[in-house]
Amino acid sequence: MGTINILGKQLAVDADGNLANRSDWNEDVARELAKQEGIPNLTSQHWTIINYMRKVSEKEGSAPSIRRLTKESGVDTKTLYQLFPKGPAKRAAKIAGLPKPVGCI
Amino acid sequence: MKHLLILGGGTGGTMMANKLAPVLDAREWQVTIVDNSEKHYYQPGFLLVPFGIYSMRDVVKPRRQYLPAGVKLVISSIDHIEADKNKVVLSDQSILPYDYLIIATGADIHPEQNEGLVDDEWRKSKFDFYTPEGADQLSKFLKGWEGGKLVVNPVEMPIKCPVAPLEFLFLADAYFTEKGIRDKVELRLVTPLSGAFTKPRASQVLGEFLERKKIEVTPDFGLARVDSKEKKLVAWDDIEIGYDLLVSVPTNMGDPCIGRSDLGNELNYVPTDKETLLAKGHDNIFVIGDATDLPSSKAGSVVHFQSEVLFENFLEHIEKRPMPAHFDGHTNCFIESGFGKGLLIDFNYETEPLPGEFPLPGIGPLSLLKESSMNHYGKLMFRWVYWNVLLRGLELPMGSAMSMAGKRV
Incomplete structure (x- = not known):
């Protein structure tokens, strides 16, 4: 298992490069993770998605798929791709400090 | 009762x-x-x-x-x-x-879930191979096809048999080579995944196969719609990929x-x-x-x-006793790689596909994550095993839990 440097701290990551420990995450860490993903500023829409993903993951144990994001977050797919280019579910999960959503098997 | x-x-x-x-x-x-x-x-x-x-x-x-x-x-x-x-x-x-x-x-x-997929061109220039009708129609179409851009596009994960889109491309490479028109066919995988497959080591091995067989890959592609008139796939982020023949794996x-x-x-x-x-x-x-x-x-x-x-x-x-068995996510897939060869991968929830021999450690006869003729025969033989052993609920000479024996970490 590898680590990444976030705000001067070495944080453990899984094979997909996502944070290994939920407790390592906070909003400042999220902003840094977003920068590493090429998203310089997290807008309120970004936070809507990130918070929604964390809520689902907390309750059900895994992050939601893109299809469910579109259905339940109130943000349409087109906008999701603008917010988190190249794979919204994957990327938002990474920034939210969660493992990659299942379904990609 | x-x-x-x-x-x-x-x-x-x-x-x-x-x-x-x-x-x-x-x-x-x-x-x-x-x-x-x-x-x-x-x-x-x-x-x-x-x-x-x-x-x-x-x-x-x-x-x-x-x-x-x-x-x-x-x-x-x-x-x-x-x-x-x-x-x-x-x-x-x-x-x-x-x-x-x-x-x-x-x-x-469920092709109706994907905008622009089912229309007049469905099963004329756009096909699936996950239904008996789709596979049959595509077989008839390929016989007369003279070449062009063939795009294979799994729209959304998860899909049944996640290696099937890759196998289709490997077999297409062999099919068109044997037909003598491989130089007239452009093969491309357009996938929502970030690489050829989901598990890192298998993805790398299979990615090298694609490269060697001159099959292009467009990763991270989230299909918004199919434009049948212009014959192109359009992604949510407006990237477009043209095709002459689309082989789609619609939303499952x-x-x-x-x-x-x-x-x-x-x-x-x-x-x-x-x-x-x-x-x-x-x-x-x-x-x-x-x-x-x-x-x-x-x-x-x-x-x-x-x-x-x-x-x-x-x-x-049913006897109100505790349940003894636990499924570990064990999966075992033959992957046809064309020209009479194949690969075999074996993995579970926790352990990704690794190289080695299967089912007998050090002997095989099947090899894991490596191309061989024996793996191809394994796949062909499996149809007999399916009808005569598997469906009848008989035991195969391997346990339900994944084994690490014979694998190299």
């Missing part, structure tokens, strides 16, 4: 009927299986139909022939399940009560009856305990195979390993 009702007579349902019917006391139990068709398809064979390796005759048999005596087969569509009342309502509104239910309703393609979903029963997630897959295979929140409903929402591949081998776990658990659970 107690009723065990099995929904779906495919790989999972048939295997469970064959395993359970002989051991449940026939004076106490009636086993009933519901399916909407008399035909049992060997789904892994669909991949080989477009290239003329199998004909349609090779992949279909009468469903009844594979069910044991004493099991009642009801041919009907299912309207919905009333889980709180322990009954299933069929499409003609007749009612089947149950004490225990096994959901084995599988997954299917669980059976609509699961949605109507309010028992499924957003793709109509039933939330299932990943170890015991009980439906979450329902103590008398088990789920097997593609119908589950489990983070394991949707593939026949998975159903086979699950069937052994479900068999053990079922027999204890």
Whole structure:
């Protein structure tokens, strides 16, 4: 298992490069993770998605798929791709400090 | 009389009927299986139909022939399940009560979920190979095709047999080479994944195969719509990929009856305990195979390993004893790589596919994550194993849990 440097701290990551420990995450860490993903500023829409993903993951144990994001977050797919280019579910999960959503098997 | 009702007579349902019917006391139990068709398809064979390796005759048999005596087969569509009342309502509104239910309703393609896929050009310049009709039509089309841009596009994960799009491309490479028109065909995989496959080491090995066979890859592609007039795929971020022949793997979903029963997630897959295979929140409903929402591949081998776990658990659970078996996510896939060769991968929830020998450590005869002729024969032989061993619920010479023996980490 590898680590990444976030705000001067070495944080453990899984094979997909996502944070290994939920407790390592906070909003400042999220902003840094977003920068590493090429998203310089997290807008309120970004936070809507990130918070929604964390809520689902907390309750059900895994992050939601893109299809469910579109259905339940109130943000349409087109906008999701603008917010988190190249794979919204994957990327938002990474920034939210969660493992990659299942379904990609 | 107690009723065990099995929904779906495919790989999972048939295997469970064959395993359970002989051991449940026939004076106490009636086993009933519901399916909407008399035909049992060997789904892994669909991949080989477009290239003329199998004909349609090779992949279909009468469903009844594979069910044991004493099991009642009801041919009907299912309207919905009333889980709180322990009954299933069929499409003609007749009612089947149950004490225990096994959901084995599988997954299917739903091209209507993908904008622009089903129109006048469907099965003319755009095909699927996940249905008998699709595979058959594509086989006829390929015979007369003179070349151009062939794009294979799995739209959305998860899909049944996640390696099938890659196998299709490997087989296409061999098919067009043998036809002498490989230089006139451009092969491309357009995928929502970030690479060739989901598991890192297999993705790397398979990625190298694609490169060697001159198959282009467009990763991270989220399909917004298909434009049939301009013959192009358009992504949510406006990237466009042109095609002459589109081989689509449309969105896969669980059976609509699961949605109507309010028992499924957003793709109509039933939330299932990943170890015991009980439906979450329902103590008398088990789920097997593609119908589950489990983070394991949707593939026949998975159903086979699950069937052994479900068999053990079922027999204890009906006696109110603790369930002894735990499914570990074990998956085992042959991957056709063309020109009479193939690969084999073996993995579970926790361990990704690794190189080695299988099933006998150090001997094989099959090799893991490596191309060989023996793996190809393994795949062809498997059709016989499917009809004669697997469906009948007989044991194969390997356990349901994944083994690390013979693997190199």
